[in-house]
Amino acid sequence: MLVKLADNSQKRGRSWSLFRKSSPLPGFRLSFLFMAIYMTVIVFIPLTAIVLHGAREGFGAFLHTIAAPRVLASYRVTLGSAAAAAAFSALFGMLLAWVLARYSFPGKSIVDALVDLPFALPTAVAGISLTALYAEHGWIGRYLEPLGIHVAFTPIGIVMAMSFVGFPFVVRSVQPVLEDLDQAMEEAAASLGANSWQRFTRIIVPVAFPALLTGSALAFARAAGEYGSVIFIAGNMPMKTEITALLIVTKLEEYDYSGAAAIASAMLALSFTIMLLVNILQWWVQKREGKRG
């Protein structure tokens, strides 16, 4: 049955030529159907429901909810912290990926496995342990306190929790690219007289950059949507360390379903815009690299 369907699609494939380049793999229509169903049921319908629910009270109320000072402050806290966490993850994730791809040392496979741990750990656990460590009497916090550095219950704590959940995305995006990078290219560059900085900026960075961008975008997205780990370490002070997700929960707690949905839609739109910009940037970078290569 499947084969027959695939056969048909091959025969009538011409009408689909708009959507696809001719491919040796059969079954385009079937897989496109699955993709469409999946996107509709899992992504599109729930998101549409949120937006519709948010708009139920009318446009004026919607605008009033999403532009309240406290809500605006929460966008700043959430997106600002998420951006800082993504930058931090990009830097140290790249470094870690580099070490894992280029060097061998005892216990390397353990470190490699540890990288994935934040994916599996319930985020609340991460939040609670970070808070315990960095609170003013915690193992680490007690040494930072005399220096005047407060981590728990400040924006620094938020960035830290967000980096924890975000940085594996960077490592896992960049690592395979670095592993595939042919060292012969660097050797060739060196033999042509390129110093190590030139080799890094001219060969490694251009190859790894799209992957780094993808990884950082994923880390950012994860951080912007994070609730479980942040809530414990943030301190949740209105206007200062209150994340948008908490405001959504707050609205629900008041049985204000449409208010919650309105803020969720605003957050959705902001995140989508940022992801779209990153995708465009990535596309642009790849195109430029393609031209140059």
Add this chain to the structure above:
Amino acid sequence: MRSLYSRIKLLILVNLVLVASASVVPAQSHLLNVSYDPTREFYEEYNRLFAQHWKATTGQDVVVNQSHGGSGKQARAVIDGLEADVVTLALAYDIDAIAQNGGLLDKDWQSKLPNNSTPFTSTVVLLVRKGNPQHIHDWDDLVRPGVKVITPNPKTSGGARWNYLAAWGYALRKSGNNEQGAREYMKKLFANVPVLDSGARGATTTFVQRGVGDVLIAWENEALLAIKEFGPDKFEIIVPSATILAEPPVAVVEKVARRHGTEIVARAYLEYLYSPEAQELGAKYFYRPRLKAVADKYASVFPKVNTFTVLEGAGGWQNAQAKHFADGGTFDQIYGK
């Protein structure tokens, strides 16, 4: 002839099934009790107690399942379709919400059981570190500069709303019913709050385990539990000169219970909470018993307090919600510009 015979056979079979199922169903009933967080251990033990009592009086088995979470979240789950036969929540406002949004029980639910449908009470007290280094004796000491106060966010925590109303009620009385004075007190109080946890347990953890803050505003049962868990050499309880009478209510979710055919056993489940055995059990878990005989027995655990109800302190939950915790209410004004 043959078809008649097979019809009779079928009829007998159907009858047999009906009789069998009829005799099975009432023999064991299932209840779902949807409750808030700190009651988990109490209801685990109470469910066993009630099952024995029900078996002894009616000969039937009853299995009670429990669900726990933040009070508001639990109420929303019931509104959204969690099939609770009974709800036992932290504040009447949450059960009101079920009555209003879901229409699952009558609006006058609170008059259906004795004592405002609250078999136990608690109160709001101040937990300080051993030796009371900051000399905290009453609500006034919480607004002194430099004192760090831990209390959860009243917008997300039912328990925190009791705390807030306790402080508000005190301030209002102190200033001779001058709301402006009470508002200023609350502003100063929350200026001393370094962390707003989203739930009551979270705030307790922040104070007890993270070592943050000088004083925790808490339900008496949480404070007593903290002392029991961590030892009386670490913390002590300060009873303020006036505080709120916390009344966590219980109710049968009538519409669901009717559908499940569990109305009678659900009602009995809640009524039995007022029995001497259950009252004693509640006292063991640091809830103040309503029954005078049991209350007297545990007088050493629960010091005398001077309390006011939500009705006296804030004009009832609907008013309190609209005035203090709704969008733009007194709590939002504290943090507004």
